[in-house]
Amino acid sequence: MPVTSEVSPDGKKLTIAIKGRFDFGSHHAFRDAYERFYKVPNQYIVDLKETTYLDSSALGMLLLLRDHAGGDESQIQIVNSTPDVRKILAISNFDKLFDIK
Numbered sequence: 001m002p003v004t005s006e007v008s009p010d011g012k013k014l015t016i017a018i019k020g021r022f023d024f025g026s027h028h029a030f031r032d033a034y035e036r037f038y039k040v041p042n043q044y045i046v047d048l049k050e051t052t053y054l055d056s057s058a059l060g061m062l063l064l065l066r067d068h069a070g071g072d073e074s075q076i077q078i079v080n081s082t083p084d085v086r087k088i089l090a091i092s093n094f095d096k097l098f099d100i101k
Contacts, residue, residue, distance in 0.1 A: 002026055005033035007041065014041040016065075019050040022058040030061050034068060044069055049080035054088050066097060077101055 003026055005016045016033045018026065044065065066074050077099045081089065089100055
């Protein structure tokens with residue numbers, strides 16, 4: 001499965017990992033990864049370690065996650081991105097909206 005999610009034992013942190021292509025084909029799996037939980041976590045981690053490709057629809061999905069998590073008040077970290085993916089995030093000014101590590 002290209003999108004997996006894991007919630008911390010205390011339910012406060014949700015980690016979403018994307019493997020392979022992060023594009024429109026991942027839309028339903030990505031949304032399900034964070035919408036299926038009854039209690040909204042305080043913090044989200046999006047792990048892009050195994051993400052090989054990211055397009056504009058993936059950027060839109062990240063924005064939907066941000067809205068779901070509380071907009072400007074959200075705590076979302078994007079971690080382990082490859083140099084190519086990090087470049088796309090920087091060009092899109094996502095470093096202003098997300099904590100990218």
